[in-house]
Amino acid sequence: MHIVMISAELAPVAKVGGLADVVFGLSRELEIRGNAVEIILPKYDCMWYDEIWGLHKIWENLWVPWYGSGVNCSVWFGFVHGRKCFFIEPHSPDNFFDRGSFYGFHDDPLRFAFFCKAAMEFMHKGNKRPDIIHCHDWQTGLIPVLLFEIYERLGMNRQRVVYTIHNFKHQGITGEAVLWATGLCRPEYYFHHDRLRDNFNNTAINLMKGGIVYSNYVNTVSPHHSWEARFTDQGYGLGQTLAIHHYKFGGILNGVDYDVWNPETDRFIPSHYNVWNVESKYGNKDALRERLWLRKEFKPIVAYVGRLDAQKGVHLIQHALFYTLERGGQFVMLGAGGDRGINNHFWHLKHYLNENADCHLEIGFNEQLAHLIYAGADICIVPSLFEPCGLAQLIAMRYGSVPVVRAVGGLVDTVFDRDNSDKLPEDRNGYVFKDADFKGLESALSRALGLWFGYPKEFRRLITNALSFDSSWAQSGQRYIEVYDHIRCK
Ligand SMILES: Nc1ncnc2c1ncn2[C@@H]1O[C@H](COP(=O)(O)OP(=O)(O)O[C@H]2O[C@H](CO)[C@@H](O)[C@H](O)[C@H]2O)[C@@H](O)[C@H]1O
Known part of the structure; x- marks a missing residue:
């Protein structure tokens, strides 16, 4: 299968927390199992560039529609510890990803909405037609919305989306500007309760909710938390949305990358060991x-x-x-x-x-x-x-x-x-x-x-x-493959 991961983080180059580890570890496991995996990321100025091998520009002048006009982007390619990565670099006075840190800006929803739009545009114009698009957390919640509302009609009609939620607390609740910016120019349509309208604030859209509503499969990162998200306040207001979409919602436990985290070979520790010593x-x-x-x-x-x-x-x-x-x-x-x-x-x-x-x-x-x-x-x-x-x-x-x-x-x-x-x-x-x-x-x-x-x-x-204790990706990698296989267009 051909899988494209779209994420705001990837270990070790752009890591704030566990999301980065999971995108790296899962991608590696999927590749080991014979799948072709590509990862699309923003090109932040604050990445660990020395951990990217062979970084070079592969596309100049990728024109990404943005509001009534557009933003000119470059796309870079490089390997991150063997993973194939594309980095999107916008050339705009908004300076979306050149700010010295990954998050924490008043326009974060707009920054990552741009990333989603650019990633879709890159796949569309670059003729990438993966079987599965796997996106993560609120930052990429717009991907399935854009795919099924815009890009499906432009030829991307065989792509299916898995949306993994690592943290319900951050949902990307924002105003309608994001819709106009990304070409979803019918606010009255998207502000419907069944689509992107936030469950509590009638005047806001919720990017994570969009991800849940539009994806073919949605999961959080453990079975117990998938229960909590539906039936306790830990869904942070999205429990009702998950209930409506329960038939496509589940929990798949994270693993850890046994190559990165290995006390027998770890390059950052002086004394190696295992269960026998x-x-x-x-x-x-x-x-x-x-x-x-x-x-x-x-x-x-x-x-x-x-x-x-x-x-x-x-x-x-x-x-x-x-x-x-x-x-x-x-x-x-x-x-x-x-x-x-x-x-x-x-x-x-x-x-x-x-x-x-x-x-x-x-x-x-x-x-x-x-x-x-x-x-x-x-x-x-x-x-x-x-x-x-x-x-x-x-x-x-x-x-x-x-x-x-x-x-x-x-x-x-x-x-x-x-x-x-x-x-x-x-x-x-x-x-x-x-x-x-x-x-x-x-x-x-x-x-x-x-x-x-x-x-x-x-x-x-x-x-x-x-x-x-077995915390490898083996079992969970297999679970994701089963999900991909179940939803993909055959
Ligand atoms: N200051 C620091 N210096 C170095 N390393 C640091 C660090 N702070 C954190 N880390 C590392 O970042 C990772 C944190 O992962 P967690 O799963 O514990 O939390 P996080 O809440 O970020 O992730 C969210 O996503 C993950 C992935 O799905 C879920 O497991 C989790 O429950 C959810 O909250 C670990 O690899 C940890 O070692």
Whole structure:
């Protein structure tokens, strides 16, 4: 099959969070299984250009209709760790993708609406006719709308769309300008409740809703979260839309890329290991302490790696820090976020704890350090308020760090409590808590720390169970292929 992925992120060149990892990992898995995969991305100025091989311009003067006129674009091609990627570069005074960061601008909906329009125009004029167009999150919600309302009539009538939702919280709710800009020039038609009109704001359109309504198949990234999105407030107002389209909605669990995240070969960690020689993991604990100037003592390291966003349970991350210190452990955090208030809060905390040799807060994005933390930590916390899938717990387990997680979304599908689970003992791989408060967190973290201090052999067994958990793309890659095969035009 020929599959075109359209995404705002791709690891490692344009990564803000888990979306980037998934687009890379899934594309690779699909290729391994014999499919032809191409990825279309914006050409941001802030990408990691040294991770793109053979970047060159393949198209000059791609004219993309925009409002009454158009924007002239160049298209570039290059390989990102073997993946075939096209990068769209608009030449317009709006400077859509030359702003030093990926998101966070008042015109984000317009920027990514332009990206959608340009991607469609590129496929149309470049004669690309994939079997499947796979798009992701609100940024690409307009793709199926444009395909079925405009480009189908221009010859793209055999293409089918899969739309994967990684985060319901960000939906791209915006005004009608986006419609005029992209050539969807009948606002009264698109403002219909059955199409793009936001379920709560009559005067706004919702790009994610458009993606759901128009795609041939829609999924979120774990079975449990697909249930939450429909039946709890975690659908952020789209539950009703999902109910209408339930026959084409499901949950497919994320995997992690076993090449990128592999403690046996990882180029960012000094001491390699696997389930048969777990002792070597501790070389990384030493290296992590050295790198972050942590005291070298007989203590467990508890870590948090992730975006600093309300979604991630910020108050619980902070509480885990103080609780760990109080219990005689060490705490490491690596995080960055779009929210200035949350960022400032952690900067204050960092200054406050500056002299403490048992903790380190690193604020910023640092891929290499993330690898070392996953390998060097004993315990990783994921105390999210909601979590569509969560990669942090999967990567932590892949590196034999015991996950302590809240029972939401994909965390429910992947982490099974050591003491309270209906799983076999060898399948229990971490600790789980329910309530998003201090007591809830402590109920799990205290057991993890207690086991580390009091029962090292048992803790070691938990590490082995975590290391044995299968979080590869194999099964989920197969699931996506089945979906593609089911909907594609034969
Ligand atoms: N400061 C930093 N430095 C280095 N690396 C950092 C970092 N902050 C985060 N990362 C990395 O980014 C990824 C985060 O993935 P997650 O799945 O945990 O969260 P995210 O909320 O971004 O993704 C959304 O999409 C994914 C993919 O579908 C879902 O799993 C998830 O539930 C959903 O919220 C991990 O690879 C992590 O190591």
